[in-house]
Amino acid sequence: MQQILSAYQPHAYAAMRIVVGLLFICHGFQKALGLFGGVNGQPAPFFSLFGIAGWLEIVLGSMITLGVFTVVAAFFASGEMAVAYFIGHFPQGFWPILNQGELAVLLCFVFLYMATHGSGIWSIDSARTATG
Numbered sequence: 001m002q003q004i005l006s007a008y009q010p011h012a013y014a015a016m017r018i019v020v021g022l023l024f025i026c027h028g029f030q031k032a033l034g035l036f037g038g039v040n041g042q043p044a045p046f047f048s049l050f051g052i053a054g055w056l057e058i059v060l061g062s063m064i065t066l067g068v069f070t071v072v073a074a075f076f077a078s079g080e081m082a083v084a085y086f087i088g089h090f091p092q093g094f095w096p097i098l099n100q101g102e103l104a105v106l107l108c109f110v111f112l113y114m115a116t117h118g119s120g121i122w123s124i125d126s127a128r129t130a131t132g
Contacts, residue, residue, distance in 0.1 A: 028057030067123020
């Protein structure tokens with residue numbers, strides 16, 4: 001089965017990069033713009049931790065989705081999720097399943113993988129390198 005599915009690895013990776021990037025943008029919209037319920041029903045103040053995190057998520061998520069400077073964007077997104085976990089979740093206990101930090105940990109490692117893997121197909125980065 002792996003031989004059959006491995007032929008689609010580039011496509012599956014690109015789909016994962018795009019979907020995870022779009023979901024990250026949605027989290028940014030929630031924090032920075034108050035969409036999807038916002039933070040307590042409204043946007044976070046711009047210069048608060050939530051506000052800055054929201055704008056980072058919008059920018060980095062857009063870069064990851066489009067596949068532009070993906071290595072750098074994913075590396076910073078991974079770091080943001082590590083900081084989010086240790087500031088927002090770890091004080092409530094060690095285990096992510098108990099402190100509701102599973103998503104932060106999962107995204108941290110998905111973005112770390114993306115930072116080591118690069119943009120892949122269906123990306124601005126691959127289009128730039130193909131043309132010159």
